[in-house]
Amino acid sequence: MPDTIQTPPQAPPKEAQPNSNSEVLRTPPKSKKPDAPAYTIKKKLKKLKLTHKLKSALLTHQTGQWFTAIVLIPWAIAAIYFTLIASDRYVSEASFLIERSDSGGGSIEGLSLFGVTPQASNDQRILETFIQSPDMLDYLNQEVSLRQHYIESGDWISRLSPSASQEDFLDFYRSHINVRYNDTNGMVDMEVQGFEPEYTKKITDLILSKSESFVNDISHNLANEQLTFVRSEVERAEQRLKDFTRRLLNFQNETGLLSVEEQGAALNGIMNELQAELIRSQTELQTLTSYLNENSSQVIALKQRISALQSQITTEKDKLVDSGSTSLNDLAARQQELQLDLDLATQAYTSALVALETTRTEASRKLKQLVVVSSPYQAQDAKYPKVAYSLINILLVLLMIFALARMIRATIHEHRD
Incomplete structure (x- = not known):
């Protein structure tokens, strides 16, 4: 096999590399705005940084520590209490x-519709005091166990302490009932607070019932006291009239004279006749002695008659006026005194009877009664505590305390420098 001739690998053809400068010019510029996730993360980081700074300012700096201790912590505790712990109060x-039977006669314009007079405001204020009195508290405690309700129904801050004294119980009761007199219409507005709506309405009904009994008792007691006093005066006047009548009758029985004055008048008439007869006899005697002898029978008879007339006149005069107590003059004075006492007793008895009738009429007209204009109702929603109102007021008070503390601290530092 013939040897294969290895040829060196040929480099790939070089592609035309673009000029870096021209490439930069041709590439569009990148956007400076990051994508949405990165922007959100950065924003959160910024928030965390602000939170870190806020924590550092509140916990590291002395002013922040004071603000936290004086304002933030107490206000947070108050917010937790009012929103999560505080019991609802219904x-x-x-x-x-209070209306009186004759209240329409002297009422002021604008108040006559309700029968309110200037004197009626005193009655309303007396009733206002009675509702907040220990007597009313004892009555409610006996009827509905009010103390037990205050101890068991509220939260540990709102409720009454089990070891509270009677004075503390009374103060707690007064803080949960608001009674105010309205000068505009003369009415008493009452607001009762309780931890249960049905129980609160029951308390209000009992207060109204007891108040009505209180008004009726006072009104009738005053009327009865006035009538009792006038009746006693009538009885005294009647007894005096009977006594003086009996005295006059006894005097008439003892003297045997119905009227001493009439008897005296009769004696005066007899004496006048005797005096006239004596004068006529004396005149006749003077006439007879002018031509008759002193020893004549006619003269002697006339002289005897004159002597008898003089003796009778003396006797009758002694009956009228004598140093003894049996003379008609003295008897007439005694009878006149007794008659005067009897007349005065009669007038006093008549006046007492008129006063009794007048007092009875006035007492019936001035009887007072409690008129309920707006009846109590059972609440559906709790009115207290007012969370927003209370927290805002607490915050304002804490801020004022903080500002005062800062001012005191700055003053101390200024004096040290």
Whole structure:
């Protein structure tokens, strides 16, 4: 086999290599905008960098540490509590007023529709005080175990402490009931808070029932006290009238005279007649002695008659006026005194009867009653706590504390320098 002649491999034909400069000119420029995934990653990195800076500012710098300790941490705790832990508090509302029977007569324009007078505001304020009183709290606690509800129903911050004193219980009750007097319409607006809607409405109903009994009791007690006093005065006047009537009757029975004045008038008439007869007899005696002898029978008879008349006149005069206590003059004074006492007692008794009737009428007109304008209802949604409102207020307070702390710190550093 003949040897094969190996020829060196021939290089492939060189292709025409383009000029680098011309290639660059012909290639379109690359876009400066990266693709979407790379841009998103860079953006996230920037965000992470800002977050890192924010953490560094809040935890490394002293001002940031103060801000974190004073503002952020307390506010975060408050936010966790109000959004996750705080118990819902339901509200039952009612509006009422105290109306009097004669309230329409003297009412002010604008308030006459409700029968409200300036004096009625005192009644509303008294009732407002009674609703927040320990007596009302004791009544509610006996009826619906209010203390147990406050202890068991709320969260560990909102509820009443099991070891709370009676004063703390009263303060807790007052913080969960809002009673205010409305000067515009004269009504009392009441708002009761509770941890259960049905229980809250029940509390409100009991408060209204007890308030109505309170108003009725006070109104009727005042009326009864007035009537009792006037009745006692009537009884006293009646007893005095009976006493003076009995005294006058006893006096008439003792003296045997129905009217001493009439008896005195009769004696005065008799004396006048005797005086006239005596004067006539004395005149006749003077006439007879002018032409008759002193010893004549006619003269002697006339003198005896004159003497009898004078004696009778003296006797009758002693009956009228004498130093003793049995004279008509003294008896007339005593009877007049007794009659005057009797007349005064009669007038007092008549006035007492009129006062009794007037008081009875006024008492019936001034009786008061509780008028419920807006009845309580059972809430469907919790009204408290107001999360956004509370958190905003807490944040503002914390910011004010932080600003005050910063100001105090700057003042201290300034004095050190």
